[in-house]
Amino acid sequence: MSPHAHAPADEWADHVVGSAMAAMETLAIHLGDRLGWYRALAESGPHTPASLATATGTNERYAREWLEHQAAAGMVTATDDAGIRRFALPPGAAEALTDGSSLAYAAPIARMVAAAATQMPALLEAYRDGGGVSWADLGDDARWAQAEVNRPWFDTMLAPALAAVPELDAILSRPGARIADIACGAGWSALALARAYPEARVTGVDVDEPSIAQARSNAAAAGLADRVEFLHEDAGSLEGPYDAAFVLEALHDMPQPVEVLEAIRGAVREDGAVVVMDEAVAEQPAGPGDDVERLMYGYSILVCLPDSMSATPSAATGTVMRPAVLRGYAADAGFADVTVLPIEDFAFFRFYRLHHPR
Known part of the structure; x- marks a missing residue:
């Protein structure tokens, strides 16, 4: 929600920063969609960065950074087991991001923005x-x-x-x-x-x-x-x-x-x-x-x-x-x-x- 028209500058600055974060998250959704990361998480997760990269033919370092970003944004869940970090896609997110037959399917919106x-x-x-x-x-x-x-x-x-x-x-x-x-x-x-x-x-x-x-x-x-x-x-x-x-x-x-x-x-x-x-x-x-x-x-x-x-x-x-x-x-x-x-x-x-x- 936008700040009130007469809000102070710091509230407007917070609004701009929030909008920028949303834009970055939208482009990150596009990455996950086009690189097959969401689909791999939905079909064969949880994944480590290494296993996700292997499953999708992508780079492990980038996969790790994207997964951590997604965890920070609340898009995926992360668990630590004996020092090994694994990431999972919740069922509702999997439907919205990977199920092209669902009325909730929204991943193409990010593709349009990109x-x-x-x-x-x-x-x-x-x-x-x-x-x-x-x-x-x-x-x-x-x-x-x-x-x-x-x-x-x-x-x-x-x-x-x-x-x-x-x-x-x-x-x-x-x-x-x-x-x-x-x-x-x-x-x-x-x-x-x-x-x-x-x-x-x-x-x-x-x-x-x-x-x-x-x-x-x-x-x-x-x-x-x-x-x-x-x-x-x-x-x-x-x-x-x-x-x-x-x-x-x-x-x-x-x-x-x-x-x-x-x-x-x-x-x-x-x-x-x-x-x-x-x-x-x-x-x-x-x-x-x-x-x-x-x-x-x-x-x-x-x-x-x-x-x-x-x-x-x-x-x-x-x-x-x-x-x-x-x-x-x-x-x-x-x-x-x-x-x-x-x-x-x-x-x-x-x-x-x-x-x-x-």
């Missing part, structure tokens, strides 16, 4: 001259972190969330329904839609070629390549009519959101459904904000706004796309209304349905 940190010189330049830093610039750490952190929610929660909205579920359940997933990334959302609605055909589109390649591989591995296709295109390539289209945590990144929504409106039947899932930020800004606001503004200054501004022209939306902003984009794209769907407790997200004119 991706942004490596681009700090480019971010500084962009902040000075108004340019940007694209997802392509951020690279695989950002690309796959985004895919991995959302995957368990798509795999586990998307189907029941949509089934709980009868009118939407009926549209998606139409025999031979065509569903579009715009900015589909690695394809986990499209595959979840295909599993939930086995009579539907799903088309995922994305402008990021590595993501589309991975999505096609994921579809083949899931045995769904016959019903799910992935196109390296943008929304303007959609050839309707579609029964439904989804934009899942992506609209705020798009340089031209109105044009994308116009293309979607033209491709989806008037009796179909257009659904946008985006961050569940507050209706109005407030300072200090809650944890969702703090997290989303963090993503915005480091990732989403620079990505959006890497293209010209750009709406420069940023991660914190408040409901009124989305409603404005929808109106400009020719939609008649926007309603919030009764889907709650879906990570940090809110679901909107955009309605065609009647």
Whole structure:
């Protein structure tokens, strides 16, 4: 929690030091994730520094320093037995840091922060001259972190969330329904839609070629390549009519959101459904904000706004796309209304349905 605005300087200094420690711990989480240290601790721990290094093909001296840091930060437990120090990962931490199927899986967040940190010189330049830093610039750490952190929610929660909205579920359940997933990334959302609605055909589109390649591989591995296709295109390539289209945590990144929504409106039947899932930020800004606001503004200054501004022209939306902003984009794209769907407790997200004119 930030100090009060009128707090003395030493309280603000303590706040800065605490923030710096949190940043260092985040990057240490990234090290443990990418080097396989957390996974080794979860699967074969407790470990000494030597055994952890051997199990993961890493350097013992670095492993020892990282383990001691993790113990100091409360991430691992340490025990001494006859002068031999062993380190263990508690079960809850193991789930959050290594179980990619768990809704608690959070390690990819550290990977995203690391991706942004490596681009700090480019971010500084962009902040000075108004340019940007694209997802392509951020690279695989950002690309796959985004895919991995959302995957368990798509795999586990998307189907029941949509089934709980009868009118939407009926549209998606139409025999031979065509569903579009715009900015589909690695394809986990499209595959979840295909599993939930086995009579539907799903088309995922994305402008990021590595993501589309991975999505096609994921579809083949899931045995769904016959019903799910992935196109390296943008929304303007959609050839309707579609029964439904989804934009899942992506609209705020798009340089031209109105044009994308116009293309979607033209491709989806008037009796179909257009659904946008985006961050569940507050209706109005407030300072200090809650944890969702703090997290989303963090993503915005480091990732989403620079990505959006890497293209010209750009709406420069940023991660914190408040409901009124989305409603404005929808109106400009020719939609008649926007309603919030009764889907709650879906990570940090809110679901909107955009309605065609009647």
